[in-house]
Amino acid sequence: MEQVCFGIDIGGTAVKAGLFNTEGKLLNKWDFSTQRTEDGKDILRDVAKFILNKIEELKLPMESVIGVGVGIPGPVTDEGQVLMLANLGLANFNIEKEMSEMTGLKVKAGNDANVAAMGEYWMGGGKGYKSLVLATLGTGVGGGIILNGHILSGSNGAAGEIGHILVNEEETSSCGCKKQGCLEQYASATGIVKLAKQLMADSKEPSSLRGKEDLSAKMVFDCAKAGDKLALAVVDKACYYLGLAMAHIAQVVDPEAFVIGGGVSKAGEIITETVKKHYNKYVIDSLKDKEFKLATLGNDAGIYGAAKLIIA
Amino acid sequence: MEQVCFGIDIGGTAVKAGLFNTEGKLLNKWDFSTQRTEDGKDILRDVAKFILNKIEELKLPMESVIGVGVGIPGPVTDEGQVLMLANLGLANFNIEKEMSEMTGLKVKAGNDANVAAMGEYWMGGGKGYKSLVLATLGTGVGGGIILNGHILSGSNGAAGEIGHILVNEEETSSCGCKKQGCLEQYASATGIVKLAKQLMADSKEPSSLRGKEDLSAKMVFDCAKAGDKLALAVVDKACYYLGLAMAHIAQVVDPEAFVIGGGVSKAGEIITETVKKHYNKYVIDSLKDKEFKLATLGNDAGIYGAAKLIIA
Numbered sequence: 001m002e003q004v005c006f007g008i009d010i011g012g013t014a015v016k017a018g019l020f021n022t023e024g025k026l027l028n029k030w031d032f033s034t035q036r037t038e039d040g041k042d043i044l045r046d047v048a049k050f051i052l053n054k055i056e057e058l059k060l061p062m063e064s065v066i067g068v069g070v071g072i073p074g075p076v077t078d079e080g081q082v083l084m085l086a087n088l089g090l091a092n093f094n095i096e097k098e099m100s101e102m103t104g105l106k107v108k109a110g111n112d113a114n115v116a117a118m119g120e121y122w123m124g125g126g127k128g129y130k131s132l133v134l135a136t137l138g139t140g141v142g143g144g145i146i147l148n149g150h151i152l153s154g155s156n157g158a159a160g161e162i163g164h165i166l167v168n169e170e171e172t173s174s175c176g177c178k179k180q181g182c183l184e185q186y187a188s189a190t191g192i193v194k195l196a197k198q199l200m201a202d203s204k205e206p207s208s209l210r211g212k213e214d215l216s217a218k219m220v221f222d223c224a225k226a227g228d229k230l231a232l233a234v235v236d237k238a239c240y241y242l243g244l245a246m247a248h249i250a251q252v253v254d255p256e257a258f259v260i261g262g263g264v265s266k267a268g269e270i271i272t273e274t275v276k277k278h279y280n281k282y283v284i285d286s287l288k289d290k291e292f293k294l295a296t297l298g299n300d301a302g303i304y305g306a307a308k309l310i311i312a
Numbered sequence: 313m314e315q316v317c318f319g320i321d322i323g324g325t326a327v328k329a330g331l332f333n334t335e336g337k338l339l340n341k342w343d344f345s346t347q348r349t350e351d352g353k354d355i356l357r358d359v360a361k362f363i364l365n366k367i368e369e370l371k372l373p374m375e376s377v378i379g380v381g382v383g384i385p386g387p388v389t390d391e392g393q394v395l396m397l398a399n400l401g402l403a404n405f406n407i408e409k410e411m412s413e414m415t416g417l418k419v420k421a422g423n424d425a426n427v428a429a430m431g432e433y434w435m436g437g438g439k440g441y442k443s444l445v446l447a448t449l450g451t452g453v454g455g456g457i458i459l460n461g462h463i464l465s466g467s468n469g470a471a472g473e474i475g476h477i478l479v480n481e482e483e484t485s486s487c488g489c490k491k492q493g494c495l496e497q498y499a500s501a502t503g504i505v506k507l508a509k510q511l512m513a514d515s516k517e518p519s520s521l522r523g524k525e526d527l528s529a530k531m532v533f534d535c536a537k538a539g540d541k542l543a544l545a546v547v548d549k550a551c552y553y554l555g556l557a558m559a560h561i562a563q564v565v566d567p568e569a570f571v572i573g574g575g576v577s578k579a580g581e582i583i584t585e586t587v588k589k590h591y592n593k594y595v596i597d598s599l600k601d602k603e604f605k606l607a608t609l610g611n612d613a614g615i616y617g618a619a620k621l622i623i624a
Binding site: 075078083084130131145147148152153154155156157158159160161162164165166177178179244247248249250251252253254255256281282283284285286287 | 387390395396442443457459460464465466467468469470471472473474476477478489490491556559560561562563564565566567568593594595596597598599
């Protein structure tokens with residue numbers, strides 16, 4: 001009888017779920033929207049119910065299901081303790097213990113960014129490396145660190161908060177975290193658009209980005225690849241900030257590889273190549289020329305990584 | 313029969329050795345100078361001979377000696393592989409395997425800065441914390457990271473190289489590593505003296521530091537504690553760079569505590585307090601108000617930490 005497990009990725013608006021075998025093959029996947037109620041724990045109950053329904057529906061013998069891995073949008077300690085889950089209005093509970101009681105299954109939980117890093121490590125862009133740092137460039141910038149196959153969670157589950165590393169002390173506008181000059185302000189999709197607007201305002205360089213009302217990070221990268229000088233300067237600036245932050249990170253944890261994911265990473269190797277160029281300027285010789293890879297699992301990184309939490 | 317182990321700290325000019333029981337009591341300690349010969353491995357043979365002689369001299373039954381921990385001035389992987397030991401002219405060998413063959417004992421090795429962090433974690437300023445980052449402020453700035461009781465070595469043994477984190481992009485003079493603007497250029501003993509000279513040249517502020525030929529970091533801190541404004545500004549600047557680098561570090565590994573050691577740390581709480589003030593400005597809320605402690609083991613941190621490598 002094949003052993004299987006569930007990988008669940010709980011987001012603010014939707015839950016993604018995957019059924020995996022222990023070799024990492026995704027056998028089935030689903031998603032459903034997150035129901036917001038007075039009690040944030042209803043979401044956990046919904047997830048538990050979903051899992052038990054699927055087990056019944058698919059006629060999976062209970063003893064073949066080795067557990068449920070869960071990624072959640074907030075800090076979790078190695079012991080499953082959740083200090084604060086602002087998105088779901090929850091705080092101070094042990095998600096592993098509670099969901100295990102709800103399902104009768106072994107449950108392991110992790111922060112969503114860390115869990116995505118685990119997914120890319122197991123079956124994605126970081127496959128084959130023992131340690132890596134995943135930078136997820138989306139609306140914000142998230143990070144997850146895998147060392148010798150384990151998530152680096154930190155003492156309060158706040159390790160890998162690389163989006164809030166200071167990279168520009170001159171910045172006057174504030175990040176969502178209320179500090180100024182965070183990596184997220186430049187290397188996220190919104191940050192790249194903002195950088196483009198700034199560069200357009202500060203120069204007279206003609207550019208096909210000018211006059212576009214619905215300017216997006218994708219447009220910036222597309223124009224850069226077509227040779228647009230101003231767009232290239234925007235890409236270079238965003239990748240400079242990323243390379244600088246990754247140099248700081250390398251001098252702390254010395255990973256084998258950096259993996260770049262999130263919507264922005266769809267731009268491809270222009271990012272990894274440009275980041276690497278800047279990174280090499282800011283690290284000591286023994287840390288130069290690390291591997292820079294693109295993530296390959298897209299939105300499924302979370303369910304893969306969640307499943308891997310269960311598969312030792 | 314009490315179980316004991318040796319903690320050895322191999323430096324460029326001297327070897328320190330300690331005999332410990334498994335509770336971390338230092339039973340005996342010695343040091344001897346490093347003999348430089350054509351073959352760098354002669355130092356390892358000298359250390360092995362020293363240990364075997366002590367076992368004989370102290371009439372220790374071989375079965376009571378559970379092993380030898382060794383700290384060395386260069387990167388070591390978790391498996392004991394040494395890539396480069398420039399100080400001793402050695403490269404590409406497994407120090408654990410070779411020293412184990414020389415002594416007939418179990419040998420575990422680590423980088424000296426990491427091993428010192430282990431010592432402070434076990435029996436020093438970081439006792440009681442599960443994870444910590446040690447910053448050693450001496451001639452240079454070294455770092456060691458302990459997570460859940462284990463050294464974070466990194467993929468090439470280069471984790472914790474915090475002295476080379478970029479903290480000042482305006483810097484034009486070069487660090488020993490050939491980059492510009494490394495933490496080590498401001499927070500080491502020599503860096504603090506250089507900062508003082510710069511501030512004196514750049515201002516007309518009267519100061520008791522002026523005209524001192526043998527200016528030292530200790531003098532800067534002494535004058536700062538006596539209320540000298542310029543000296544206070546120097547301390548503030550050095551601690552700003554340290555606090556900024558520690559904010560970067562926290563956003564990567566989220567330790568429970570920072571421990572500050574090395575000769576400069578003898579200045580006391582003026583350092584931990586000033587660093588903490590700056591640190592809090594550069595981290596997200598969930599990482600604020602970490603513990604900032606002074607190291608307590610001084611030059612013995614290395615032998616303590618080396619011994620702890622053997623005591624699981």
